[in-house]
Every structure is written in C-alpha cells, then in structure tokens.
Amino acid sequence: MWPELPSGPADEMPELPEVETIRRQLAPRIQGRRIQDAHSHESEKFTPAKDAIGTTIQGLNRRGKYLIASLNDGRELIIHLGMTGSLTISPDTSDDPYIRAWWHLDDTEYLAYRDVRRFGRIRCVPAGQYDTIPTLAAQGPDALSPEFTPDGFYQALRTSRRRIPTQLLSQKPVAGVGNIYGTEALWMAGIHPAKRQISRMAAEKLHAALVEVLRAGLANGGTTLRDYRNADGGEGSHQNALACYGRSGQPCLRCATPLQHRTYDARTLTFCPQCQPR
Numbered sequence: 001m002w003p004e005l006p007s008g009p010a011d012e013m014p015e016l017p018e019v020e021t022i023r024r025q026l027a028p029r030i031q032g033r034r035i036q037d038a039h040s041h042e043s044e045k046f047t048p049a050k051d052a053i054g055t056t057i058q059g060l061n062r063r064g065k066y067l068i069a070s071l072n073d074g075r076e077l078i079i080h081l082g083m084t085g086s087l088t089i090s091p092d093t094s095d096d097p098y099i100r101a102w103w104h105l106d107d108t109e110y111l112a113y114r115d116v117r118r119f120g121r122i123r124c125v126p127a128g129q130y131d132t133i134p135t136l137a138a139q140g141p142d143a144l145s146p147e148f149t150p151d152g153f154y155q156a157l158r159t160s161r162r163r164i165p166t167q168l169l170s171q172k173p174v175a176g177v178g179n180i181y182g183t184e185a186l187w188m189a190g191i192h193p194a195k196r197q198i199s200r201m202a203a204e205k206l207h208a209a210l211v212e213v214l215r216a217g218l219a220n221g222g223t224t225l226r227d228y229r230n231a232d233g234g235e236g237s238h239q240n241a242l243a244c245y246g247r248s249g250q251p252c253l254r255c256a257t258p259l260q261h262r263t264y265d266a267r268t269l270t271f272c273p274q275c276q277p278r
Contacts, residue, residue: 013083016143016176017217018228018236019065022087025231027060029089030069030111037104039093043118049101051124052077064139064175076127078136082119084227088112116227139171143214148174154203164206165193166265177210180223180245183270185209187244192278193262193269216241244270 014022034056040046055071062068067087069077079087085100090112093102101113101122113120123133130137140156141147156173157164167173168182177185186193188209191202198206222228222236225246229235239246243253248261248270257274 013065013178014081014085014222014228015065015178015181015217016062016214017181017220017238018222018230019067019081019176020062020144020218021222021236022081022231023060023062023067026087026089026111029231030057030105031059033057034106035103036106038102040101040122041118043100045118045121046100046113047122048124049077049103049113049122051075052103062142063136064142064171065178066133066136070127071124074127075124078121078123078125078130078133079113080121082115082117082121084117085113085115085120086227086229086231088114088229088231088233135171139175140173141175143174143176143210144218148207148211150204150207153207154200157198157203161196163193163264164191164195164198165267165269169267174210176214179267179269180225180242181210181213181217183245184213184243187270187272187276188213190275190277192276193264193271194278244272246270 035052038050038053040049052071055073058070058072060067060069065080067079071077090110091108093099093110093112096114098114098116099112100115100118103111105111125132153173157167160167165182168177185206189202189205191198191206217223217238220236220238220241221230223238224235225239244259248259250259252259252272252275255274257272259270259272261268261270
C-alpha cells in the first residue's frame with residue numbers, strides 16, 4: 001500500500017499548473033523511448049522506479065497532481081512530486097545527492113527525479129489499477145477536465161462538513177488544487193476560508209474561479225515560491241500575479257482592506273475580511 005502523503009502545510013507542493021507544465025515539457029522528449037536501466041533511493045517510496053526497466057514509454061499523462069507514464073507492457077509508471085520533487089532530462093546524475101530515482105533512456109540521457117525532502121512517491125502498476133495508491137483512486141475529476149462541472153462540484157462539497165479549503169486539499173471534490181490556487185480562488189469567489197457549507201451559487205462562483213486561477217497559473221508556467229522548477233530547470237512566474245496568497249497585511253486588490261491570515265485545520269490561509277465575510 002502506498003503510504004498517504006504527509007498532512008499539514010503543503011504550500012510548496014506542486015499543484016496542477018506546475019505538474020502540467022512539467023508534463024508538457026517532458027512528454028515529447030520521452031515518448032517512444034526505452035528505459036534500459038534505472039536506479040533509486042533505497043526507500044520503498046522510490047524503489048518501484050526499477051520496475052520499469054526494459055519497457056518503452058508510450059506517453060505521459062496527468063491526473064490531478066500525478067504524472068502517469070504509459071508503458072508498452074500494459075502498466076503505468078506513477079509519479080507524485082511530493083512537496084519538493086522535480087523531473088528533468090539530464091546527461092548525468094552523479095553529482096546531485098538529491099536524485100532519488102533515475103531512468104536511463106535509450107541513449108546517453110537520463111530522466112531524473114529529484115526530491116530534497118523525500119515526500120514524493122513512485123509506483124509501477126497495471127494500467128488503471130490504483131488500489132495501492134488510495135489518494136489517486138479516490139480523487140475527484142481533474143480541475144481542467146470536462147468532468148469538472150459546477151453541479152458535480154456543488155454536490156461533492158455539500159456531502160462534507162469540513163471547511164471548504166480542507167475539502168479542496170483532499171482532492172475529492174476536484175483534483176489538482178492545493179493551498180496556493182485554492183487561496184486565490186476563494187478570494188476571487190468571495191468565500192471565507194472558515195466556511196464549511198456554501199450555497200449552489202457560491203459553489204458555481206468557486207468552480208469558475210478555480211478554473212480561472214489554474215489556467216492563469218499554467219499560462220505563467222506555475223508558481224515558484226522556493227523549490228519548484230520545471231523540466232528545463234527554470235522557475236514559474238505566477239508568483240508575480242498572486243492576488244491573495246502570501247500577501248497578508250497588504251491591501252486587497254479589490255477593496256484595499258489589509259489582507260489577514262488565520263490557521264484553519266493546520267494550514268495558514270490568507271483572505272480579505274471585507275470581500276470574504278465569514
């Protein structure tokens with residue numbers, strides 16, 4: 001069984017825009033290439049990387065925050081970047097102590113998985129069989145997929161009494177949202193982070209806000225606060241466009257009221273007391 005990802009603050013965890021940016025960069029570079037060798041850190045979180053030896057990568061997809069490489073033997077290589085993970089194509093892996101797994105491709109290049117804090121996960125499973133990856137098996141529709149509808153989102157939210165941000169981070173109402181983009185969407189929709197239940201109209205506003213902020217983050221190549229790097233080793237630029245996240249004490253961009261922050265369910269969340277009334 002794949003252990004659950006760590007609970008608590010997850011601000012540095014790559015969210016949908018960051019993971020999708022990496023997928024788009026890597027997909028054309030690894031499709032059709034054979035994995036002739038692999039190596040991993042001794043932790044069982046990373047050793048399944050070696051199960052893909054001898055296979056050919058047919059494509060690279062994404063579900064929520066998970067990268068899914070389709071293999072030619074009917075299996076999938078599942079990669080979760082955790083809080084500090086990144087994937088790059090590299091000619092060498094020997095000089096980096098934070099490489100937790102690598103796959104030697106069919107020439108002199110390596111697909112290298114770097115993870116400073118070792119919160120990432122790797123699995124190799126039959127395609128679509130995610131019973132050993134409970135967070136993937138139980139997650140809701142991808143936030144940028146046609147299956148993510150306003151009505152379905154509202155119905156998913158109303159079945160829980162947990163705070164809305166906590167529901168979003170569970171990945172069950174929608175997959176791919178974390179603290180950064182969830183905070184931005186709640187601000188955009190005018191919903192206080194302490195709320196546990198919202199009306200259908202508010203859910204529709206939040207649905208639209210989530211899609212908007214995630215698409216904006218993707219257009220900007222993701223958000224780099226500290227650790228996130230894309231597949232080329234570069235940073236995202238969406239941190240320069242954040243309206244609410246990380247701006248506590250600064251004026252709200254809508255009403256100029258100083259933004260505040262509070263801790264709810266072990267996460268520090270920023271909000272506008274005027275635009276997001278409790």
